[in-house]
Amino acid sequence: MQTLLEKVWSDHVVVPESTETPAVLYVDLHIIHEVTTPQAFSLLRKHGIRVRRPELTLATMDHSTPTTPVASFKDLAIVGDGAANQIRQMEENCRDFGLDLLGFGSDYRGIVHVIGPELGATQPGKTIVCGDSHSSTHGAFGALAFGIGTTEVGHVLATQCLLQRRPKTLAVNIDGQLAAGVTAKDIILAVIGKIGVDGGTGHVIEYRGDTIRSMDMEQRMTVCNMSIEGGARAGMVAPDETTFDYLSGRPHAPTGATWDAAVARWQTMRTDDGAEFDRSVSLDASNLEPMVTFGTNPGMVIGINDPVPDFADGADDRSYRKALAYMQVTPGKPMTENSVDVVFIGSCTNGRLSDLEQAAEILKGRKVASSVSMMVVPGSQQVKNAAEAKGLDRIFLEAGAQWREAGCSMCIGMNGDIALPGQLSVSTSNRNFEGRQGVGARTVLASPATAAASAVSGKVADPRLYM
Amino acid sequence: MKPILRIKSRTVALPTKDIDTDQIIAARFLTTTTREGLGDKLFYDLRFNKDGGKKMDFPLNSSEATGCAILVAGNNFGCGSSREHAPWALLDYGFRAVISTEIADIFRNNSLKNGLVTVVVDRDTHQWLLENQGAELDIDVRASTLTLPNGKVVEFPIDEFARHCLVEGIDQLGYLQQQSDAIDRFEENRTWTP
Numbered sequence A: 001m002q003t004l005l006e007k008v009w010s011d012h013v014v015v016p017e018s019t020e021t022p023a024v025l026y027v028d029l030h031i032i033h034e035v036t037t038p039q040a041f042s043l044l045r046k047h048g049i050r051v052r053r054p055e056l057t058l059a060t061m062d063h064s065t066p067t068t069p070v071a072s073f074k075d076l077a078i079v080g081d082g083a084a085n086q087i088r089q090m091e092e093n094c095r096d097f098g099l100d101l102l103g104f105g106s107d108y109r110g111i112v113h114v115i116g117p118e119l120g121a122t123q124p125g126k127t128i129v130c131g132d133s134h135s136s137t138h139g140a141f142g143a144l145a146f147g148i149g150t151t152e153v154g155h156v157l158a159t160q161c162l163l164q165r166r167p168k169t170l171a172v173n174i175d176g177q178l179a180a181g182v183t184a185k186d187i188i189l190a191v192i193g194k195i196g197v198d199g200g201t202g203h204v205i206e207y208r209g210d211t212i213r214s215m216d217m218e219q220r221m222t223v224c225n226m227s228i229e230g231g232a233r234a235g236m237v238a239p240d241e242t243t244f245d246y247l248s249g250r251p252h253a254p255t256g257a258t259w260d261a262a263v264a265r266w267q268t269m270r271t272d273d274g275a276e277f278d279r280s281v282s283l284d285a286s287n288l289e290p291m292v293t294f295g296t297n298p299g300m301v302i303g304i305n306d307p308v309p310d311f312a313d314g315a316d317d318r319s320y321r322k323a324l325a326y327m328q329v330t331p332g333k334p335m336t337e338n339s340v341d342v343v344f345i346g347s348c349t350n351g352r353l354s355d356l357e358q359a360a361e362i363l364k365g366r367k368v369a370s371s372v373s374m375m376v377v378p379g380s381q382q383v384k385n386a387a388e389a390k391g392l393d394r395i396f397l398e399a400g401a402q403w404r405e406a407g408c409s410m411c412i413g414m415n416g417d418i419a420l421p422g423q424l425s426v427s428t429s430n431r432n433f434e435g436r437q438g439v440g441a442r443t444v445l446a447s448p449a450t451a452a453a454s455a456v457s458g459k460v461a462d463p464r465l466y467m
Numbered sequence B: 001m002k003p004i005l006r007i008k009s010r011t012v013a014l015p016t017k018d019i020d021t022d023q024i025i026a027a028r029f030l031t032t033t034t035r036e037g038l039g040d041k042l043f044y045d046l047r048f049n050k051d052g053g054k055k056m057d058f059p060l061n062s063s064e065a066t067g068c069a070i071l072v073a074g075n076n077f078g079c080g081s082s083r084e085h086a087p088w089a090l091l092d093y094g095f096r097a098v099i100s101t102e103i104a105d106i107f108r109n110n111s112l113k114n115g116l117v118t119v120v121v122d123r124d125t126h127q128w129l130l131e132n133q134g135a136e137l138d139i140d141v142r143a144s145t146l147t148l149p150n151g152k153v154v155e156f157p158i159d160e161f162a163r164h165c166l167v168e169g170i171d172q173l174g175y176l177q178q179q180s181d182a183i184d185r186f187e188e189n190r191t192w193t194p
C-alpha cells in the first residue's frame, strides 16, 4: 500500500537513495523563467555542457516583465536595466541552448505556474520542477512538483535529474461544503493558519476529502500553490475525472490511443486505501469564513470579522509585535477597520479566469473607491484573451480598475508594479512578507472576492456584503 | 568547490523568527544575472533607512558584528521563496554558517550546495546562543559538532551526502554527471514517456 507521493516518487527513481547518497530522481518537466536561470546557464556555458532534454523544458518570462498595457509587444518598455538585461539573456540562453521560449508575442506566455497546466504540460504522475517555490501549484494534477534553487536548475538542464531524499507525507483532510463567499483561497489560508508557516517543513502535503473532490482544477491549483507557505515543498491532489476533463484537448496533452493509456495510468495515481501518512490534520470547511492576513507571514491569518489577536506568545512575542507594528494594525480590532490604498488581483495563486470572474462579479455595476488604486493582472496571455472574450476587461475598466498585460506583477514587484511605502494592499497573491510588494508596503492576503469587495469599500471588506 | 572543514568565529544574532528570503535579499535585487556582489544588498531594508543610512539598532550594524562568520537566527530561518540569491548574499557578506532551531527546506538545500553550513540546534542551545551573542564558536563539519566557549560540544544533524560534499569539496553536478549510464538506462526502460 502506497501513498500518491510514494507512487510518483518510485516511478522516477533512477538510482535509489541510501544513508550516504540521496536518490537520483528523474524530472519529466522543467519549467524555467528569467530570474532564477542566468547563473545556471553561465555554468553550462563555462563547462561546455548542453541541455540534455530540451523538449522536456518549458521556458517563459514572467517575473521582470512589464504589465503596462501596450498595443503591440514591440512597444514594451522594460523597467530597469537589470530587468532588461535579464530578459535579453533569457532570450539568448534559450536560443543558444535550443529551447523554445514562450516569449513576448507568444499567445502562451504567462506565469510559469499558470501556463504549465494551461498547455496541458502539467500532468498526473509527472515530476515537475522550476526554480520557483510555487511550483507546488502543479501538484493539483497529482504531479510531484516542487521548487528548486539555481544550482539545481543547472543540474536538471545538464542531466534531467536531481539529487533528492524522499520527503515525509502529511495528509490534510478537508471536508464540508463551503458557505457562499468562501473560496479555495480562504481554505488554504485557514490551513496555513492551522499548521503554521513551518508546519509542513520536510513534508509533502496531500489534500484529501470531499471539499477538495468537489473543487474544479483552478481551485485545486490555488490550494496547492500555497503549500510552500506552510513550509511544505509540495502539495498534491489525486487526479480524477475533473483532472482528466481539464487536460483533454490541451496542446501538450496526449491524444488518441496515447490519451487512453495515459488516463488508465493516471487512474492508478491515488493513495491506496489503508496507506499510511507520517502525519495528518483535518479541517472542517463548512464553518469557514472569508480569511484575511493581518501580519507579515501567511500564517498570521483570521476570519474577516475576527479581531486581530493580542497574544503574547512567550519568546516569540518580539517577532509578533514587530509584525503588528509593521502592519500598523490594532489588536482587538478586525481588519475591516483598515483603509485600503491598493488592490491587486493576479499572481499564480489567483490570476486564472475563475479568479477574475469572482472579482468581476463583485465589481460589475460598482466603482472602485476613489482612494483605491486597483490593478487586475491576468496570469497568462490565454487568461487575458479568455477574460476579454467574456467582457471582464470592460467590467474592470468601467469600475475604474487597471487591466494589464500578463505577468507576476505586484505579487513580487520586480517589474516596476509596486505599492508605495506605508500603503495597504489587499492582494490575491501568496506572500505578505515585509516589503514583498514594495519597500514598506503592507500586504493583506485575501481571495479575489474579498479583494474586489475591499476595492469597492475602500476598507478591507467582507465580500458577502457585496453578493 | 573548496573543502569546508571548520568554521571558527564569533556570532551575531537575529532573534526574529520566520525570517523569509525576501528579508534576506529583496526581490528588487534579483534582476542580477551573476552570483557576485549580493552581500551589499543582504537584509537591505532591515539594515538601512530610507535615506541609505545604517539602522544602528540592527544587530549586523553593531561594531561587534564586524567579521562575524556565524549567524544565529530565529526559528524557521529562510522560509519563502527558492531564490538561491539568499545564500549567495549571506556568503558574499561573509557568513559561513547559519544556526537556528529550524531551517526551511529549499533554503537549506541551496545553502549546502554553495558551502553555507546550516546548523540546527535544540531550543536550549539556541536560547544560550541568543543570550550570548558574540560567543566564539567552533563548528567542525566533518564531526558535525558545534563547540561552545565553555567546551560544551553539541552535535547537529546534517545530511550525510551534503556533509561528504562539503568536506571533500565535491561538486554535486559532477557527481550527477557520473550517473549518466543509469540515466540513459532509465530513459530507455521507461514504460511511458513524458
Ligand code: SF4
Residues within 6 Å of the ligand: A062, A063, A111, A112, A113, A132, A134, A347, A348, A349, A407, A408, A411, A412, A429, A430
Ligand atoms: S506570481 Fe508571484 S509567487 Fe507566482 S511565480 Fe510569480 S512572483 Fe512567484
